[in-house]
Amino acid sequence: MSEPIKTLCPYCGVGCGLEVIPGEPTGKTPWQVRGDRDHPSSLGMVCVKGATVAESIGKDRLLYPMWRETLEQPFRRISWDEAFEKICDRIQTVLQTQGADAICMYGSGQFVTEDYYTAQKLMKGCLGTNNFDANSRLCMSSAVSGYIQSLGADGPPCCYDDLETTDCAFIIGSNTAECHPIVFNRLRKYHKKTPHVRLIVVDPRTTPTAAAADLHLAIRPGTDIDLLNGIAYLLIQSGHDAPDFVAQHTTGFADFAEVVQHYPPSVVAERCGIPVEALETAARYWGESARVLSLWSMGMNQSSEGTAKVRSLINLHLLTGQIGKAGAGPFSLTGQPNAMGGREAGGLSHLLPGYRSVTNPQHRADVETAWQLPAGRIAPQPGRSVWEMIVGLENDEVGLFWIAATNPAVSLPDLERTKAALRRSPFTIYQEAYHPTETTEYAHLLLPATQWSEKSGTMTNSERCVTLASAFQVAPGEAREDWAIFAEVGRRLGFATQFPFQTSAEIHAEFVKLTRDRPCDMTGISHERLHTAGPLQWPLPLGETATSQAKRLYTDLKFHTPNGRARFSAYHSRGLAEPPDQQFPFILTTGRLYGHWHTQTRTGRTDKIRQMHPHPFIEIHPRDAEQLGIVEGDLVAVQSRRGSAQFPAKVTRAIAPGTVFVPMHWGALWADHAEANALTHPAACPDSKQPELKACSVMLVPVRIGEAIAFSPAIKTENTLPV
Numbered sequence: 102m103s104e105p106i107k108t109l110c111p112y113c114g115v116g117c118g119l120e121v122i123p124g125e126p127t128g129k130t131p132w133q134v135r136g137d138r139d140h141p142s143s144l145g146m147v148c149v150k151g152a153t154v155a156e157s158i159g160k161d162r163l164l165y166p167m168w169r170e171t172l173e174q175p176f177r178r179i180s181w182d183e184a185f186e187k188i189c190d191r192i193q194t195v196l197q198t199q200g201a202d203a204i205c206m207y208g209s210g211q212f213v214t215e216d217y218y219t220a221q222k223l224m225k226g227c228l229g230t231n232n233f234d235a236n237s238r239l240c241m242s243s244a245v246s247g248y249i250q251s252l253g254a255d256g257p258p259c260c261y262d263d264l265e266t267t268d269c270a271f272i273i274g275s276n277t278a279e280c281h282p283i284v285f286n287r288l289r290k291y292h293k294k295t296p297h298v299r300l301i302v303v304d305p306r307t308t309p310t311a312a313a314a315d316l317h318l319a320i321r322p323g324t325d326i327d328l329l330n331g332i333a334y335l336l337i338q339s340g341h342d343a344p345d346f347v348a349q350h351t352t353g354f355a356d357f358a359e360v361v362q363h364y365p366p367s368v369v370a371e372r373c374g375i376p377v378e379a380l381e382t383a384a385r386y387w388g389e390s391a392r393v394l395s396l397w398s399m400g401m402n403q404s405s406e407g408t409a410k411v412r413s414l415i416n417l418h419l420l421t422g423q424i425g426k427a428g429a430g431p432f433s434l435t436g437q438p439n440a441m442g443g444r445e446a447g448g449l450s451h452l453l454p455g456y457r458s459v460t461n462p463q464h465r466a467d468v469e470t471a472w473q474l475p476a477g478r479i480a481p482q483p484g485r486s487v488w489e490m491i492v493g494l495e496n497d498e499v500g501l502f503w504i505a506a507t508n509p510a511v512s513l514p515d516l517e518r519t520k521a522a523l524r525r526s527p528f529t530i531y532q533e534a535y536h537p538t539e540t541t542e543y544a545h546l547l548l549p550a551t552q553w554s555e556k557s558g559t560m561t562n563s564e565r566c567v568t569l570a571s572a573f574q575v576a577p578g579e580a581r582e583d584w585a586i587f588a589e590v591g592r593r594l595g596f597a598t599q600f601p602f603q604t605s606a607e608i609h610a611e612f613v614k615l616t617r618d619r620p621c622d623m624t625g626i627s628h629e630r631l632h633t634a635g636p637l638q639w640p641l642p643l644g645e646t647a648t649s650q651a652k653r654l655y656t657d658l659k660f661h662t663p664n665g666r667a668r669f670s671a672y673h674s675r676g677l678a679e680p681p682d683q684q685f686p687f688i689l690t691t692g693r694l695y696g697h698w699h700t701q702t703r704t705g706r707t708d709k710i711r712q713m714h715p716h717p718f719i720e721i722h723p724r725d726a727e728q729l730g731i732v733e734g735d736l737v738a739v740q741s742r743r744g745s746a747q748f749p750a751k752v753t754r755a756i757a758p759g760t761v762f763v764p765m766h767w768g769a770l771w772a773d774h775a776e777a778n779a780l781t782h783p784a785a786c787p788d789s790k791q792p793e794l795k796a797c798s799v800m801l802v803p804v805r806i807g808e809a810i811a812f813s814p815a816i817k818t819e820n821t822l823p824v
């Protein structure tokens with residue numbers, strides 16, 4: 102039997118190592134997938150998504166470039182040459198008539214780092230617009246801004262070994278058991294076998310994660326900062342703070358302490374809707390533990406005060422000196438498989454490669470020099486976030502919209518408004534592996550992209566571990582790597598010097614030079630080294646071996662701020678952007694399920710996962726259900742100020758009274774009228790620009806009279822494109 106191919110799971114940010122071997126000739130797929138025992142992050146474990154990833158890769162693929170003048174016309178096949186001509190003509194026209202700010206690209210955490218890097222060079226360098234944003238904006242940008250503001254640089258300080266060395270895990274805004282299952286497996290096993298370890302889970306829902314907790318704090322949505330300030334109040338009062346650490350390694354304590362004194366237990370418990378005793382127990386668990394690890398995800402980040410929430414959590418670590426040591430620290434769990442690589446490569450509209458900022462003149466100069474571009478080429482202000490791109494389309498300020506490896510016609514908030522804006526676009530390029538997705542409907546030009554198994558590149562997981570995912574099969578049809586498409590456009594626009602790349606290894610080698618002496622220094626990492634040594638964590642400067650130092654950041658307690666001290670923040674809670682009221686009395690919260698990935702582009706094409714989660718639903722508490730006359734399975738119409746949807750009811754005590762939950766996975770291809778984001782709003786954190794996808798106010802109306810919901814059958818499994 103041939104040696105297994107070692108690669109990485111392309112789903113979530115846990116970043117599990119996979120081994121791929123040829124499948125049975127009569128099997129569903131030509132490849133079998135299993136966990137890689139040698140991968141340091143996952144130790145051979147894999148969840149259902151990773152185990153079934155090979156099943157969908159051959160289905161419903163976009164095989165050729167396709168074009169139509171208007172959205173009403175059918176697509177027709179064109180050559181790559183014609184496609185590149187159309188793109189370059191359009192870019193030149195828009196540059197001449199509207200300027201560089203009218204060109205926008207919206208990319209994805211599904212990109213490998215080499216895709217991200219090449220896109221930055223094309224957009225921010227050659228075209229002179231910072232209008233590159235990625236779907237990490239919806240997922241992680243509050244963690245990025247929180248880390249930068251509190252610790253001086255992005256980058257989770259912790260590693261997965263901390264899951265097995267902590268004394269107290271504090272999970273807030275993360276259904277880790279379902280959304281980062283292998284991280285949870287590691288923590289749960291350790292928690293079970295180590296009696297003194299405490300697991301605290303903060304979540305309005307009784308998720309599988311919360312069900313495993315020693316202490317579940319089912320706070321009201323939007324009261325996270327109240328809770329965190331309330332815990333700080335008790336830690337200070339009980340003498341569990343660390344005054345020496347605070348004095349030597351932080352700034353801003355006085356302002357923080359002043360704010361916190363307004364959060365006594367009785368006030369906090371009332372606001373959060375939890376017993377005072379539960380709050381006190383949480384503070385006691387934190388205060389009495391030698392090592393405290395906090396874990397968070399979208400429940401904190403997807404908020405109109407996301408940065409403030411993240412910083413309020415980091416405050417607790419600074420207050421108690423719980424950072425820079427084994428088993429301790431604030432640890433964001435990334436959603437996408439390579440959201441971290443995107444951050445390293447500058448893949449948001451305010452960033453440049455190597456954890457640089459577009460607003461920093463030295464950073465711009467560093468990158469312009471490296472890219473052999475004239476001084477002043479990179480714009481000094483942040484580009485448009487994805488929602489600002491949507492607003493730009495509404496105002497006819499965008500002349501070219503380029504979407505790659507993501508599905509905004511399901512995943513963006515206020516979906517009817519989003520779709521109307523997409524419909525206005527005069528020229529949309531959609532670069533994607535699959536056909537159709539919900540976004541296909543809004544594209545003029547379709548570009549077939551390779552995906553996992555067909556392209557080589559690196560991805561970085563939540564613990565800063567970089568893995569090389571190598572190609573092991575030929576791409577279907579005329580699909581090309583995302584980086585190769587960006588590079589070809591660059592060359593055709595006259596930037597041959599900037600895009601000499603023949604392989605992704607060459608791109609990676611150029612990219613890591615821009616990380617030299619930066620917080621994410623990975624000059625010691627190359628495709629070749631990853632191939633021979635396996636996954637490596639950064640920072641790993643050139644000439645260094647992988648040492649224990651790289652496992653955790655800030656072990657020397659020197660932070661990336663000008664004075665080397667971490668910064669306290671002082672925030673009062675502002676609550677939800679759209680609180681419930683008489684007309685819309687329920688809080689809708691959205692989330693993900695164990696088996697499905699985002700908008701189902703892959704998992705909707707995987708039989709086992711479709712069987713696991715056959716249709717959407719709405720969770721509603723029995724008390725609310727009774728008041729509305731809703732019983733299990735009834736169809737419920739849900740309406741917000743922006744739109745409506747309908748779901749069968751799942752009556753459960755897992756959700757608190759007054760709150761309802763809907764999974765975000767179902768777009769128009771997979772069910773009729775069941776889009777969670779038809780209801781959500783775009784109000785965003787002012788710092789991170791991350792929308793509050795987690796909460797909006799809605800009303801519920803039972804739908805009766807035999808109106809059975811019409812879920813679409815499986816979408817076509819044959820490729821239906823004309824050839």
Ligand code: SF4
Pocket residue numbers: 110111112113114115116117143146147148149150151152281282283284
């Ligand atoms: Fe893939 Fe995440 Fe599951 Fe690991 S936990 S197998 S990375 S989806």
